[in-house]
Amino acid sequence: MLRTVIIDDEAHMRQTLENLVHQYCPNIEVVAKADGVESGELAIRRTHPDLILLDIRMEDGTGFDLLRRLDPIDFKVIFITAFDEFAIRAFRFSALDYLLKPVDPDELIDAVRKADATFQGDFNTQLDALSEHLKLQDKTARKLIVKTSDFIHLLCIQDILFCESDGSYTNIYLADGSRITASAILRDYEDMLADYGFFRVHKSYLINVRYIQKFERADGGYVIIKGDHKVPVASRKKELLLEMFERLAHI
Missing domain, CATH: 3.40.50.2300 (Response regulator)
Structure with a gap:
């Protein structure tokens, strides 16, 4: 009891x-x-x-x-x-x-x-x-609790490169080259990270825009994330992504 x-x-x-x-x-x-x-x-x-x-x-x-x-x-x-x-x-x-x-x-x-x-x-x-x-007042210093099958991880939000859907799980790729498989769906992280510089470029990918190195128009369009990660961009997200690039260029 x-x-x-x-x-x-x-x-x-x-x-x-x-x-x-x-x-x-x-x-x-x-x-x-x-x-x-x-x-x-x-x-x-x-x-x-x-x-x-x-x-x-x-x-x-x-x-x-x-x-x-x-x-x-x-x-x-x-x-x-x-x-x-x-x-x-x-x-x-x-x-x-x-x-x-x-x-x-x-x-x-x-x-x-x-x-x-x-x-x-x-x-x-x-x-x-x-x-x-x-x-905390500084958003960039905030941390995210991530549960896996074996551990609980405490991650700095700005150490996350991108998140990848894996069925009922989410693969989280980090700036140090490591990967964590979280026991939560991608939508959960999209809701939490939307105000922290993350953008859903594809049904299977949520990226931290600060780590975008370039946008490739070939093969339907994809972004290269730090560490040479190639992430596809859905056709309906492409225009939104390019608009975001324009806004960032004028900041």
């Missing part, structure tokens, strides 16, 4: 979460509930839980304020949040689970399953990455 603490400053939300886990998550035992940072810290220190369902914004602080009071972090966390585009993007980069209010039962079940299967050390790496994302 996962000994679980529910922390949210809204009484009806605490009760809703407790009802949901009783109904849909038989492997969870709710050992305490709390309404904020102060009471949450006391509940965690008293009960030593395996899992926390943690609201981000509360009256006496944030969920991150609470976590900063606790060292070491020896439990998993599923964050609960209202829609916040910046925070949600940070969660996705860090590969951490979050639930949007109102909580969907299927998403809760999935988040609990993944939390239970995650090694504590891996979770703490993801949590550290999330903390850095929320503090």
